[in-house]
Amino acid sequence: MTGTIKSRIKSIIAEQAMLEPDQISDDSTPEDLGIDSLGLVESIFALEEEFDISIPFNANEPDKSDFDISNMGTIIAAVQRLVAQKAA
Template identity: 85%
Template sequence: MTDTIRSRIRAIIAEQAMLEPDQIDDHATPADLGIDSLGLVESIFALEEEFDIAIPFNANEPEKSDFDITNMGTIIAAVERLVSLKAA
């Protein structure tokens, strides 16, 4: 299931960045991918809708939130955690 979640997250982010999913590297930041703040908000809404989760409003402040949007790896890990909490 984790690979499926990763693939779906990559597809959502790739669509926003106008890239192919295989061009999305775990170390890439949203800025590296050409995603501005509005695009990031749209991506967050798409992730919430896709996985039926609620991403904290302060996700852009990792020191204040459990959801870290620093790079793709941290975004994937945070979404996976929220999905697993929802399933529990």
């Protein structure tokens, strides 16, 4: 399941960045991928819809949120955590 979540997240972000999912590494930042603030908001909405989760509105402020959007690895971990919490 975890691998499936990761691949779905990468597909969503890749679509926003107009890249192929295999071009995205866990270390990639939204800036590295050419995703601006509007694109990031659209990506967050797409992730919420895909996984039926609610991402904190202050996700762009990691010190105020447990949803860190600084790179793909932290985004994937945060979405996986929210999906697991929903399933519990």
